[in-house]
Amino acid sequence: MPTKGKLYGQADEHGIIQLDICASVGRGLLRAYQLTGNRRWFEAAAHWGDLLAAKCNLSPGAEPWPRYANPDDSPWKKVKDFDKQTGSMSLILASSTN
DSSP states (O other): OOOSBOTTSOBOTTSOOBHHHHHHHHHHHHHHHHHHOOHHHHHHHHHHHHHHHHTOOOSTTSOSSBSBSSGGGOTTTTSTTTTBOOTTHHHHHHHHHO
């Protein structure tokens, strides 16, 4: 993911970007920073974390995030409950505990 744009290049903002995968990659970036000290990796992970925090839905009983960063571009948007953040939330929580 994303599913549109140039492979290993500029992504199309209308590609389907799964937030759980972003969180998992961010966790890998943090681990790589810990091993190498490469500050760019830390800064990228921190930026992604800041974006996730800024876009969190804090309403009681609501899902904190949709499944996709851009749910309106998802071809599955009409499937009931498909866009809810459920089990994949564990990836985000795991990255905050290590």
